[in-house]
Amino acid sequence: MRIGVVTFPGSLDDRDAQRAARIAGAEAVPLWHGDHDLQGVDAVVLPGGFSYGDYLRAGAIAARAAIMTEVVAAAGKGLPVLGICNGFQMLVEAHLLPGGLIRNAHQQFIRRDQVLRVENNGTAWTSGYEAGQEIVIPMKNADGNFIADDETLKRIEGEGLVAFRYAGGVNPNGSLADIAGLTNERGNVVGLMPHPEHAVEAGFGPDTDAAMKSGVDGLVMFRSVIERALQPA
Amino acid sequence: MPTIVVDVMPKAELLDPQGKAVAGALGRQGSTRFTDVRIGKRFELAVDGPADEAVLAEVREIAATLLSNDVIEDVVAITVVD
Numbered sequence: 001m002r003i004g005v006v007t008f009p010g011s012l013d014d015r016d017a018q019r020a021a022r023i024a025g026a027e028a029v030p031l032w033h034g035d036h037d038l039q040g041v042d043a044v045v046l047p048g049g050f051s052y053g054d055y056l057r058a059g060a061i062a063a064r065a066a067i068m069t070e071v072v073a074a075a076g077k078g079l080p081v082l083g084i085c086n087g088f089q090m091l092v093e094a095h096l097l098p099g100g101l102i103r104n105a106h107q108q109f110i111r112r113d114q115v116l117r118v119e120n121n122g123t124a125w126t127s128g129y130e131a132g133q134e135i136v137i138p139m140k141n142a143d144g145n146f147i148a149d150d151e152t153l154k155r156i157e158g159e160g161l162v163a164f165r166y167a168g169g170v171n172p173n174g175s176l177a178d179i180a181g182l183t184n185e186r187g188n189v190v191g192l193m194p195h196p197e198h199a200v201e202a203g204f205g206p207d208t209d210a211a212m213k214s215g216v217d218g219l220v221m222f223r224s225v226i227e228r229a230l231q232p233a
Numbered sequence: 234m235p236t237i238v239v240d241v242m243p244k245a246e247l248l249d250p251q252g253k254a255v256a257g258a259l260g261r262q263g264s265t266r267f268t269d270v271r272i273g274k275r276f277e278l279a280v281d282g283p284a285d286e287a288v289l290a291e292v293r294e295i296a297a298t299l300l301s302n303d304v305i306e307d308v309v310a311i312t313v314v315d
Contacts, residue, residue, distance in 0.1 A: 057302055064299065093302060100305035102243075103250045147247050147305060174248070 001026040001226045004041035006071070008033040008062045010086075012049035013197060017084065020197035021045070024222035033065040043080040043124070043225045044071055046087025048140075048195055058101060058143040059089025068094055080124035080225045081189045085141055088181065088191030096189050097182045098156055099148035104141070105174025111140040113206035113215070114194050115168030116180050120160050123187035128224040134167055135217035136206045139180075139194035146175035146193075153177060163190050196221040235284040237292050240310040241301045242273035273309070276300050284313045 003021040005028060007014040018028035029041050033051075038044065051062035062068070068090070075081045075096055083091040091097045104110060113136050118129040129135065148156065153176060156162060164181035171178045173193075181192025196218030199205040205215035243249045249271050256270040276296075280288055289311065296308045 056300070057305075060299075060302065092304070098304075100302055102248070102305055105248065105250050107250055107254050145248070145250065149244075149246070149304075152304075174250070 001043075001229045002029050002039075002041045003027070003043045003045060003222070003225070004029040004031040004038055005045045005047055006031040006033055006067055007047070008049065008051035008065060010049050010051040010053055011047050013084065013195060014047040014049070016195075016197045017045045017047040020200040020218065020222050023200050024219055024226055026222065026226050031067060033062065033067050036066050036070055038067070038070050038074060042229050043082070044074070046071070046081065046083040046090050047197075048085030048087060051086055051090070054086070054143070057093065059086055059091075059093045062086070063090045063093035072096060075184075075189050078186065078188050080228070082125050082221065082225070083189075083191035084195055084197060085139075085144070085193055088193055089143065091189060091191040097184060097191050098152050098161070099146055099176075099179075099182070101143055101193070102145050102147055103143050104145050104172075109140070109142040110144075110172050111138070112172060113137075114139045114166060114170065114172060114180070116164040116192075116194060117167040119162040119165050120183055120187075122160075123163060123183045123190050124225050124228050125190040125221045126163055126183075126224055127228060128220040135220075136199065136208065136215050137194035137196055137218055138198045138206050139172065141173070141193055144173045144175065144193035146179040148176060156182065159185060161185070164192050164194075235280055236314045237278045237280060237284055237289070238310070238312045238314055239276040239278065239292065239296045239300055239308060240273060240312075241276070241296070241306050242271060242309050243306055247305060274300075289313070
């Protein structure tokens, strides 16, 4: 199993995403934004950061990078794609996921260990979770406020496209319907604002009731896509 | 050399957190007659040559596909300024 991680100018968590892929048991393949080459990987992660300074709109310029032509085409054929934070913003800008992400309602950058509820465990990246399971994943962003018009929201809810919802009584940024992450209809493309790659190794994850920094709930996302690849089609 | 100005605004029905923050600041400094503030973007595109219909058609395309995101924003004006 080879998981490609795209580095854009301004990516911050590309190395962390590579590390998460390795800890989960995959080979991490660095990909470059300026290439038209996915190097035959079995899945792609669009990492967090502030690609191209997030000028214009968050993720907007990255969504038009050379490699995204390949990512969009491959996603259309079923390649698993995970967009984390800035990567989620790229996925909505590339119209692989519906709606949009704007400045947090309170105008602040926010970093916290956030409780999420897994709403859809039928996707390539969430099949290792129980439906309704609550997980803790660190988040850190300024533009994580999900919005969509009424018609789009109705479609998102009606088709079960909400992958993760903010839970634990906290909606950290004003997102519509507490939406933290989405999937496409096919379930191969998933985007979320929180950072699963920061919750993959005890000692470096979010705090849990068991011990400080022991949270590894994010690892399941990477393991899910690996398990899926191992199963006969 | 003409300049083409593209104005983009957040959609009226959607939240504009930045505008809301400025409206709050206005209220705090005593400017109470303004009921709402919305913040948009202005792009100035310098063009080498006349801003003819072909150029304007290209600007309309660019405005709709790159300069704005039609999920969250509207292109409200495209104006040629000499």
